[in-house]
Amino acid sequence: MLTTHEMQIRVRYNETDAMGFLHHGNYAAYFEMGRTELFRAGGGNYREMEERGNFLVIVELTCRYRKPIRYDDVVTLTTTLAEVSPAKMKHTYELRVNGQVHSSASSVLACINREGKVQMYSNAIIPGIETLMK
Amino acid sequence: MLTTHEMQIRVRYNETDAMGFLHHGNYAAYFEMGRTELFRAGGGNYREMEERGNFLVIVELTCRYRKPIRYDDVVTLTTTLAEVSPAKMKHTYELRVNGQVHSSASSVLACINREGKVQMYSNAIIPGIETLMK
Amino acid sequence: MLTTHEMQIRVRYNETDAMGFLHHGNYAAYFEMGRTELFRAGGGNYREMEERGNFLVIVELTCRYRKPIRYDDVVTLTTTLAEVSPAKMKHTYELRVNGQVHSSASSVLACINREGKVQMYSNAIIPGIETLMK
Amino acid sequence: MLTTHEMQIRVRYNETDAMGFLHHGNYAAYFEMGRTELFRAGGGNYREMEERGNFLVIVELTCRYRKPIRYDDVVTLTTTLAEVSPAKMKHTYELRVNGQVHSSASSVLACINREGKVQMYSNAIIPGIETLMK
Numbered sequence: 001m002l003t004t005h006e007m008q009i010r011v012r013y014n015e016t017d018a019m020g021f022l023h024h025g026n027y028a029a030y031f032e033m034g035r036t037e038l039f040r041a042g043g044g045n046y047r048e049m050e051e052r053g054n055f056l057v058i059v060e061l062t063c064r065y066r067k068p069i070r071y072d073d074v075v076t077l078t079t080t081l082a083e084v085s086p087a088k089m090k091h092t093y094e095l096r097v098n099g100q101v102h103s104s105a106s107s108v109l110a111c112i113n114r115e116g117k118v119q120m121y122s123n124a125i126i127p128g129i130e131t132l133m134k
Numbered sequence: 135m136l137t138t139h140e141m142q143i144r145v146r147y148n149e150t151d152a153m154g155f156l157h158h159g160n161y162a163a164y165f166e167m168g169r170t171e172l173f174r175a176g177g178g179n180y181r182e183m184e185e186r187g188n189f190l191v192i193v194e195l196t197c198r199y200r201k202p203i204r205y206d207d208v209v210t211l212t213t214t215l216a217e218v219s220p221a222k223m224k225h226t227y228e229l230r231v232n233g234q235v236h237s238s239a240s241s242v243l244a245c246i247n248r249e250g251k252v253q254m255y256s257n258a259i260i261p262g263i264e265t266l267m268k
Numbered sequence: 269m270l271t272t273h274e275m276q277i278r279v280r281y282n283e284t285d286a287m288g289f290l291h292h293g294n295y296a297a298y299f300e301m302g303r304t305e306l307f308r309a310g311g312g313n314y315r316e317m318e319e320r321g322n323f324l325v326i327v328e329l330t331c332r333y334r335k336p337i338r339y340d341d342v343v344t345l346t347t348t349l350a351e352v353s354p355a356k357m358k359h360t361y362e363l364r365v366n367g368q369v370h371s372s373a374s375s376v377l378a379c380i381n382r383e384g385k386v387q388m389y390s391n392a393i394i395p396g397i398e399t400l401m402k
Numbered sequence: 403m404l405t406t407h408e409m410q411i412r413v414r415y416n417e418t419d420a421m422g423f424l425h426h427g428n429y430a431a432y433f434e435m436g437r438t439e440l441f442r443a444g445g446g447n448y449r450e451m452e453e454r455g456n457f458l459v460i461v462e463l464t465c466r467y468r469k470p471i472r473y474d475d476v477v478t479l480t481t482t483l484a485e486v487s488p489a490k491m492k493h494t495y496e497l498r499v500n501g502q503v504h505s506s507a508s509s510v511l512a513c514i515n516r517e518g519k520v521q522m523y524s525n526a527i528i529p530g531i532e533t534l535m536k
Contacts, residue, residue, distance in 0.1 A: 013304070013314075014157045014297040018150040018205050018452070024460040025148050025430030029282040032427070036281070036340075046281075047340040050420070058426040062464040068518070071152050072304070072315040116470070147438070147448075148431040152318070158326040159296030163416040166293070170415070170474075180415075181474040184286070192292040196330040202384070206438070206449040250336070282425045286418040286473050293416050339420050 002132045004080040005038035011073045022069040028061060031093045031105055034079030038091075044126060054125050056109045059088065063105040073097050082106070084132045086120040136266045138214040139172035145207045156203040162195060165227045165239060168213030172225075178260060188259050190243045193222065197239040207231050216240070218266045220254040270400045272348040273306035279341045290337040296329060299361045299373060302347030306359075312394060322393050324377045327356065331373040341365050350374070352400045354388040404534045406482040407440035413475045424471040430463060433495045433507060436481030440493075446528060456527050458511045461490065465507040475499050484508070486534045488522040 009030055017023040035056075036046050046056070069075060076096040083090040088108050095103040111119040123130050143164055151157040169190075170180050180190070203209060210230040217224040222242050229237040245253040257264050277298055285291040303324075304314050314324070337343060344364040351358040356376050363371040379387040391398050411432055419425040437458075438448050448458070471477060478498040485492040490510050497505040513521040525532050 012297055013151055013300050014159050016152040017147055018152070018154040019457055019459070020152040021459075023148045023430075024463065025427055025434070028425075028427030028430070029280055032281050045340075047338075055421055057421070057423075057470070058467050060464070060466050061426060062462070064462050065460050068459070070315075072313075146431055147434050153323055153325070155325075157296075158329065159293055159300070162293030162296070163414055166415050179474075181472075189287055191287070191289075191336070192333050194330070194332050195292065196328070198328050199326050202325070204449075206447075281419055282427050284420040285415055286420070286422040288420040291416045 002081045002084065003038065003042060004078060005034060005041050006076060006078050007034060007037050009033065009075050009077055011069060011071050011075060013071055016071045019068075020070060022071075022073075024063070024065055027063055027065075027095070027103060027105065030075070030077055030095065031061075031079070031091070031107060034077045034093060035091055038079045038081060042128070049126070053114050054119060055112050055114075056089075057112055058107055059110050060108040061105065062107075063103060065103055067097075067100065067102040069095065069097060069102050075102070081132070083134070084121060084129060085134065086122070087118070089121065136215045136218065137172065137176060138212060139168060139175050140210060140212050141168060141171050143167065143209050143211055145203060145205050145209060147205055150205045153202075154204060156205075156207075158197070158199055161197055161199075161229070161237060161239065164209070164211055164229065165195075165213070165225070165241060168211045168227060169225055172213045172215060176262070183260070187248050188253060189246050189248075190223075191246055192241055193244050194242040195239065196241075197237060199237050201231075201234065201236040203229065203231060203236050209236070215266070218255060218263060220256070220267065221252070223255065270349045270352065271306065271310060272346060273302060273309050274344060274346050275302060275305050277301065277343050277345055279337060279339050279343060281339055284339045287336075288338060290339075290341075292331070292333055295331055295333075295363070295371060295373065298343070298345055298363065299329075299347070299359070299375060302345045302361060303359055303377075306347045306349060310396070317394070321382050322387060323380050323382075324357075325380055326375055327378050328376040329373065330375075331371060333371050335365075335368065335370040337363065337365060337370050343370070349400070351402070352389060352397060354390070354401065355386070357389065404483045404486065405440065405444060406480060407436060407443050408478060408480050409436060409439050411435065411477050411479055413471060413473050413477060415473055418473045421470075422472060424473075424475075426465070426467055429465055429467075429497070429505060429507065432477070432479055432497065433463075433481070433493070433509060436479045436495060437493055437511075440481045440483060444530070451528070455516050456521060457514050457516075458491075459514055460509055461512050462510040463507065464509075465505060467505050469499075469502065469504040471497065471499060471504050477504070483534070485536070486523060486531060488524070488535065489520070491523065
């Protein structure tokens, strides 16, 4: 574990489906918020990173749905930067409701420029990231 | 009525909410599809319009929800270009299920350039639009 | 103005569109959050209201989009219960970024039961609502 | 491969994000459409299945994002029922644009009843499914 962040998200009505559960496709947006806030907590700013022409794109996302999550539940999201190499960043996620794990997930991100070309992670792109690489 | 278009859309599961209805916030995406296809049917292409640097933005949207729409319903969307002036384009919409009107709506669109500056509608932006203006 | 509530919402990446703006269809979810929190601030709980078999459904929504809202913007949403009658509840909304109004909107809500039949608003459905009716 | 289905989906504007790509969280809705249509093509109807009290829930979803998908692209989705056992159903997916694979994915579904209790797949729940089980 390199660095971790915890935040709370209240499930919105429009995020539920006819079963009354948080629709499984909406978990990805929660994980994205976790990454954004983990980055901000470390002094970064993803909007400014994009303005400088670097974009983080998802290469792979795996999600395990263990227990359903419901409308108005307050979910605790833990986002962990688990691994960094010059070509990829791996995060893991847990979603808890009342202390119980309802979902766990992981993602791999690459960095591209405006032309869609893959960029190696470096301090020029994300200040301080080189100290986290193996 | 200047020009009109009809298409069918099947309601997706993720578009429903805990009531089992098409969530009211998702109607806007249907109307947007209607505008896109009305434009395409007239020989236009909205993606290419954006690539040339012109963007249509919503200025106002009003929607009446008369009867609920459900998962897997096949909805018939009628999109009508109701009014064009140099500064705005007004569309009206109807959503029917089994011949009955479940929703009606209207929108006003302005055109902006990459810098966000309002552009007057002209044949240079949308070929043929000047003949539709009052 | 009967009662009002203010909250802050940070725009999520998945809520933006190819223009880089908060997609206009996503405003409805923000207004819904405003109503939920206004209700909670007054001692109500919309989830429990549904569990008791009463559902608030949107009858009409009108939204004016004045200035674009961007990814990562912190939006201040003001939700006001503007009018209550036995058959309908009217809310108005304002979205501000850095003190400037970017959008204003209004909605009308009816109450239905599990069978979809319209219910008159009463203290039995929403405690205290009768004192707000004209 | 037990049974397979192919359909085309045009990317909607509201499904894109500020990068101009189909947002990665929206792929799940496409795969869900693929499952629904695969089921329909085999004579089933998921809405009626839910009305009878059986619900298919996602247990696991893995998605590889190989190339970006853009607004207005016409995506060909291939959905394959890859494996069925009494407790789980595994699907695989491919998304192609102009013949090239842009994404591949897989999911595992369980069946629950109204009380959330896991149901074993059987012909009573999905007619004909027992002949597909190993």
